[in-house]
Amino acid sequence: MSITLENVGVRFGGGTNAVWAVQDASLTIERNQFVSIVGTSGCGKSTLLSVVGGLLAPTEGTASVDGVPIRKPGLDRGMVFQNYSLFPWLTAQQNIEFVLKETGTTRAAERTDRAREMLSAVGLMDFADKFPSELSGGMRQRVAIARSLSYRPSILLMDEPFGALDALTRGLMQELLVTIWEQSDLTVLFITHDIAEAVFLSDRVLVMTNRPGRIKADIPIDLPRPRTEGLIRSPEFGVLEEQVLDHIKAESRAAEHLAPTDARARFSSVV
Ligand SMILES: Nc1ncnc2c1ncn2[C@@H]1O[C@H](COP(=O)(O)OP(=O)(O)OP(=O)(O)O)[C@@H](O)[C@H]1O
Numbered sequence: 001m002s003i004t005l006e007n008v009g010v011r012f013g014g015g016t017n018a019v020w021a022v023q024d025a026s027l028t029i030e031r032n033q034f035v036s037i038v039g040t041s042g043c044g045k046s047t048l049l050s051v052v053g054g055l056l057a058p059t060e061g062t063a064s065v066d067g068v069p070i071r072k073p074g075l076d077r078g079m080v081f082q083n084y085s086l087f088p089w090l091t092a093q094q095n096i097e098f099v100l101k102e103t104g105t106t107r108a109a110e111r112t113d114r115a116r117e118m119l120s121a122v123g124l125m126d127f128a129d130k131f132p133s134e135l136s137g138g139m140r141q142r143v144a145i146a147r148s149l150s151y152r153p154s155i156l157l158m159d160e161p162f163g164a165l166d167a168l169t170r171g172l173m174q175e176l177l178v179t180i181w182e183q184s185d186l187t188v189l190f191i192t193h194d195i196a197e198a199v200f201l202s203d204r205v206l207v208m209t210n211r212p213g214r215i216k217a218d219i220p221i222d223l224p225r226p227r228t229e230g231l232i233r234s235p236e237f238g239v240l241e242e243q244v245l246d247h248i249k250a251e252s253r254a255a256e257h258l259a260p261t262d263a264r265a266r267f268s269s270v271v
Pocket residue numbers: 012013019020021039040041042043044045046047048211
């Protein structure tokens with residue numbers, strides 16, 4: 001499914017307390033594309049994702065999926081957040097079965113089979129009966145991804161899903177996500193603060209301006225797939241990373257009125 005935002009604006013509060021989180025944001029994401037959004041803290045990334053998820057109605061403009069305006073959350077869109085959001089009183093298997101029941105899979109045997117299939121896809125078959133507290137952060141996030149994919153959405157919306165993971169687990173999760181994406185017909189919209197992660201995963205990286213956020217740059221990532229770890233050390237990768245970073249540095253300087261050298265010193269590859 002494709003995603004289109006046309007001049008979307010989101011205002012929180014009213015009167016003198018009004019805050020425009022996003023203003024005049026326009027973008028199109030084609031079916032089966034993997035697109036990341038990066039930008040300075042508070043620029044409106046999560047707000048934009050919530051609009052696409054149907055959790056938040058735009059104050060201005062239109063957001064649509066396959067040309068149909070988004071009015072509420074739907075089974076066509078799965079969401080994964082940084083904090084896993086699993087039910088702590090249910091096992092990994094039960095977490096998935098619960099969501100399947102809620103989303104209309106009426107036959108218990110079908111829910112069980114689908115949950116097992118999904119746990120197997122993320123390599124967690126042996127942990128089906130464990131509770132979230134018995135799983136590592138990476139495992140919990142794998143269950144959350146399996147759960148979001150279990151009802152077969154066409155769009156996966158991910159808000160810093162790997163932000164809380166250590167570097168090694170994060171790398172493994174990135175590979176897993178790309179593998180799932182390559183084998184499916186999913187359109188992915190992915191928010192991250194990690195520029196290398198955005199470049200490694202994406203077909204395009206969108207950079208937002210400071211708040212009120214809009215899309216400032218749309219950088220195609222024409223690196224070959226499948227992408228392997230070695231790619232990260234290639235000159236082509238470095239050039240793209242630098243290009244994204246330059247846009248973010250410019251926004252950061254604009255926000256803080258810093259001298260260019262000060263701003264440069266504040267950034268490495270993660271913002
Ligand atoms: N419910 C709300 N009420 C008032 N202001 C809000 C609300 N939600 C978000 N905001 C404000 O809107 C702006 C954008 O927030 P948002 O969470 O979308 O930014 P972000 O780019 O995802 O930030 P971060 O990178 O720090 O997660 C921020 O200034 C935030 O304080």
